[in-house]
Amino acid sequence: MRFGIAAALLCVTAAAASGQSGGLAVVTRDTTLENGLRLVVIPNPTVPLVTIQVTVRNGAFTQASEEEAGLPHLLEHMLFKSYGSSGFSEAANKLDADYNGTTDDETVTYYMTLPSANLDQGVKLMADLMRDRKFSRDDLDSERHVVRGELERSVSNPTYLLSASIDRQLWGTSFTRKNTIGTLPTILNATPTQLRSMYERFYLPNNAAVIFSGDVTAEAAFASAAKHFVRWKRGADPHANLEIPPIPPLERHQVVIVDQDVADITMIVRWHGPSVRADRDATFAADVFSSIINDPVSDIQARLVDTGLFQSVSMSYLTRAHVGPITLMATTNADQLVEASKALRAEIDRFAEPGYITKEILEIAKKRREVDWVMAMETPSGLAAFVGDLWSVADLDYVRGYLPEMQKQDEASLKQFVDTYLAGKPRVMGIMLSASTRKDLGPQFNSAIAPWRR
């Protein structure tokens, strides 16, 4: 059970599936059961497997305080753990199924990939997993240590530590609502009552969708889901009275320095990006703009990477209902730091200049997304995750409209995105290097950092 999804991975996923909506508009079927459960089917019979993914609109954004930080993720673990005496693993093995779960700041998923001949039994198993769960103290006491192990692995990763340090500054008082893995005290002190309360509130069919992807027809999927999910009872809309305070705007530029035992220097610049429900158009522009920045033939790559100043520069945007972050990540070394840092800072100022996005690079970015989409359609398991995530943070129309929206992007829409979210906007720049490198750099380190404070 994984928590979160690394920004880089999401970037790849979003890029990989970028053209999806056009294709999905053609091949997907959807319906809603009487209990409110949304069903989406994406047929692809290349291999006789089907992926069944239940997506629940839960995640870190529902955490009201630090005492709850990590509960949705722990609950995801406990759902599997609480499955009967022989366990979910045993039941899944009988169906020859691979399975797992994920939690991020806005979405929780449970998925299994299994032979399509076992579709109906797989749907029954997933339906059983979703309802009537009971969380015992013994199970919780065992599983909390597994989750603790996951947390310990995360904080052993230097890049995670840098990213988390930036997020604390970026989200301010809303950090808890972005902190998926949570805190050790919460994990160690969580009670079955807390989990039950969260489960009863959010694990409702009218707060979930089931994505079927692979060797399956809409008719078979709908019939099976109607049979097995019917006993999952609708409840009050969990989000109707959920008061989520607006994420406080970042007031000024900030710099975070993280000392870690690493050989190179990593810089991450992060901004508040668009919210899909408030500024949908900008989310598409954010994806295209990121593709352009990442393309090996883009001017930014020529100026920053091909010159040797950085070994890599990449941008990503996470599509989110509650402010998606825009991340620019770059790696360099001590010899280049001062010059590289200044060049990166200057490049950000260029984003808003007329002509920064040329017609040629825009067309290349769109073409790449088209091909990547056809590639994404080859792997039904990955497609289920993509569709489920976007349904959760937006809706199915967003997914279906994705490709046409990508194709609509032009210099003006990208400029508007840059002006609204990047140009001159407050940001957090985090830099990670070893203490010895920092010491060796002496005053040069301050020279490298200075441009980021203004």
Add this chain to the structure above:
Amino acid sequence: MLIQLLLAAPLLAATPTFSIEQADTTTTSYEVGGLRVIHRPLAANDIVAVNLYLLGGSRQLVAKTAGVEAMLLRSSEFGTVKFPGREARLALARTGSRTFISTEPDWTLFGFYGLRSAFDETWDLFADRVMQPAFDSAGVEVVRGWMLRSARSRSNHPDAQLRTIADSIVFEGHPYQHDPDGTEASIRGLTIEDLRSYHAAHMVTSRMLLVVVGNISKQQLTAAIERTFARLPKGSYTWSLPPVWKRESGSVTVRARPLPTNYILGYFAGPPANSEQYTAFRIATLLLGGIAAYEIRNSGLSYAAYSPLLERGAPGGGIYVTTTDPDTTMKIFNNVIAFMRENSVNRSALQRYYRGFITSYYSENESNTGQADFLARHELLHGDWRLAGQFMENLKKLQGYQISHAAREYMRNIQYVYIGNPDRLPEREFTKKY
């Protein structure tokens, strides 16, 4: 355009287009201009996957030249004879196709995937990168920077550090000791002349295997090869498996590092990939991981515990776990090994495993690129791409005693690497004799 493609593609066909239950009558192998080709002309979608295997991997290298093939291929994106300078990248970008380079101990994989409609344009660029790189000095320096960064950063993340240390210990004296991605010293030392010499000596068709999966005809593929790779010299390279790296005793390497948890990786050697024992070894390794992970996780001892399988010419298996309680965790691994050595796995458990493998098998073959890799691995590691279709048959025939035998024969003399708190080192468990 895209919608038309999708409507036209047999993506919506009523029956699966790839099945283990049916004999593979689509795939063929042939030679064009000295280049061996495995070709599966699938019409399931409009993607064409092209994998070119440059054989030898670590065996092509000495300490000084480690990384040479990777540097040569990566720097070719900065220009070729037909596509000078930036044109090489632009021409590829306009097609929307993606190229990739993967360095492995037994070979370097250079390939691309793209739309069928862009096949010829992409192919010509791809082939020119292999045949006529420009050895652009600025490009080589950029690539050197990338590779140095990659080599330096191997110690940043504990998992990468673990694997790097394990490789340096386990493969000492074996061809695998030379990292195909190079070391800091070798990357710094490689010159453009080294790249030119290597290219002149080793870009021969006898050292290449081409695997193509996608909606492309034999006629189109043959024509593409004839105008490009067929012009290379054939050379006299002969592919064979590297020697096994069996160890006579176990070892423990410790790196103290202040981390919230402890990282453990242990490797044991397996039988040659083309031997009769290999299937049993592979299943034994996966069973070890499956049983141990179940016990360890149910005991709340770790989030991550499994048995890695080194699927390569000289294979191996292993133990991997991160835990704050190394002693108890390693006891479980050792108990499972002891159990497997002494007890035959019963037939029904094996059958269940067999069925579970069907899901993994199809998952690996979801994409055209996945299928190309699957075919190549069977051709190179097991002797014939046709064996890809027999893998499940071999599993069905497997007997419980063969698993126990594999555990007794191979799960010993484990080479452990431990990163974390030295005070928690489970020394007795690491040095346990079976």
